Amino acid sequence: MEIETIEAVPLRRELDGTFANAQKWIDSREYCLVRIETVDGTVGWGECWGPVAGNRELIEEYVAPWLTGQRVDDVERIHDELVFKLRSSYHSFVPVSVVSGIDIALWDAYGKSVDRSVSRLLGGRYREEVRAYATGHFFRDVEEFETLQSIIADEARGHVDAGFTALKQKIGLSGHFPWGPEEDIELVRTVREAVGDEIDLMVDANHAYDIATAKRVACGIEDLDVRFFEEPVRPEIAYYSRLKEDVTVPIAGGESWAFQHEFNRVLSENAADYVQPDVTSAGGITSTERVATLADSENVQCLPHVFGSAIALAASLQVIATIPGEPMLEFDRTPNPIREDLAADPITNDGDVVRIRDRPGLGIEIDEAVLESFRADG
Numbered sequence: 001m002e003i004e005t006i007e008a009v010p011l012r013r014e015l016d017g018t019f020a021n022a023q024k025w026i027d028s029r030e031y032c033l034v035r036i037e038t039v040d041g042t043v044g045w046g047e048c049w050g051p052v053a054g055n056r057e058l059i060e061e062y063v064a065p066w067l068t069g070q071r072v073d074d075v076e077r078i079h080d081e082l083v084f085k086l087r088s089s090y091h092s093f094v095p096v097s098v099v100s101g102i103d104i105a106l107w108d109a110y111g112k113s114v115d116r117s118v119s120r121l122l123g124g125r126y127r128e129e130v131r132a133y134a135t136g137h138f139f140r141d142v143e144e145f146e147t148l149q150s151i152i153a154d155e156a157r158g159h160v161d162a163g164f165t166a167l168k169q170k171i172g173l174s175g176h177f178p179w180g181p182e183e184d185i186e187l188v189r190t191v192r193e194a195v196g197d198e199i200d201l202m203v204d205a206n207h208a209y210d211i212a213t214a215k216r217v218a219c220g221i222e223d224l225d226v227r228f229f230e231e232p233v234r235p236e237i238a239y240y241s242r243l244k245e246d247v248t249v250p251i252a253g254g255e256s257w258a259f260q261h262e263f264n265r266v267l268s269e270n271a272a273d274y275v276q277p278d279v280t281s282a283g284g285i286t287s288t289e290r291v292a293t294l295a296d297s298e299n300v301q302c303l304p305h306v307f308g309s310a311i312a313l314a315a316s317l318q319v320i321a322t323i324p325g326e327p328m329l330e331f332d333r334t335p336n337p338i339r340e341d342l343a344a345d346p347i348t349n350d351g352d353v354v355r356i357r358d359r360p361g362l363g364i365e366i367d368e369a370v371l372e373s374f375r376a377d378g
């Protein structure tokens with residue numbers, strides 16, 4: 001089936017409140033979606049990581065003329081040739097978000113064109129549902145550390161009341177507040193005490209620390225039964241390897257890495273205990289699936305990073321269906337109307353379980369009226 005049109009669709013929505021991780025305050029959500037339509041009218045949707053700017057121009061002006069007329073079921077060949085084409089043009093880097101958005105849209109359109117779910121096309125499913133962990137506990141704009149402790153503890157108890165048995169919290173306060181690693185450790189202790197010992201707890205520093213500080217924090221949370229410490233240092237593979245030699249808490253990372261070859265270095269240099277590729281920034285469903293296979297061959301669990309719209313969530317679930325071992329779904333619990341409302345039949349949790357759909361393509365239909373209401377160019 002030939003591809004007829006490729007369109008970049010910019011979405012943006014301001015949020016009612018602001019919240020922060022170690023790197024930035026978040027007051028809006030913005031996505032560059034990809035819409036691919038075949039000659040018979042089959043439509044596939046993809047999503048790029050990052051701002052609309054850059055993604056949109058590359059898709060419309062650079063990728064679309066090349067992709068038009070190609071077969072929608074040549075997904076992996078198109079992925080590889082697009083990577084090479086972009087590398088040749090930009091030399092020192094590949095705009096991987098563009099590759100990701102195109103790849104997800106192609107898989108969705110391919111699946112819909114043959115009436116099969118993407119997980120079936122990828123080789124079949126290990127599971128029909130997955131355990132979801134609640135991502136949240138972002139920083140709020142407060143004056144007193146005790147106020148933040150109280151807000152984060154209340155939020156954690158709320159996720160547990162909603163049925164979640166695993167939580168991930170943010171640490172790395174020093175970029176925004178007059179507080180540092182000791183308060184970060186204290187904040188983890190606050191959540192552990194709020195939810196008790198039966199809940200799995202993870203922490204995410206969004207690469208806030210240098211190696212020495214990351215060691216200090218890893219040591220400080222050692223008695224809090226933290227399942228993994230995510231992005232402790234800047235995403236340089238050597239930094240991870242050096243840190244990992246000296247800490248006992250398992251180290252996780254991957255949302256800032258892309259493609260099989262980079263994760264191959266991560267694994268061969270023993271840089272992470274868990275790898276977390278993101279379908280919208282690691283090279284789409286194709287690359288995320290390859291990374292998961294590579295990780296499995298090294299006896300390392302792949303736990304995809306998910307922090308996007310309804311499309312990223314649906315695409316991640318299709319990959320998770322195919323990952324060996326015990327993957328979990330990162331289930332973003334922060335306010336995001338584009339995640340909650342974009343699909344006509346939204347993917348939701350039942351306690352700590354999310355069903356993985358076995359419907360054509362990514363398993364969702366986009367609500368076109370809602371899409372129009374989010375359009376940044378409308």
Ligand SMILES: [Mg+2]
Pocket residue numbers: 204206230231255
């Ligand atoms: Mg993270």
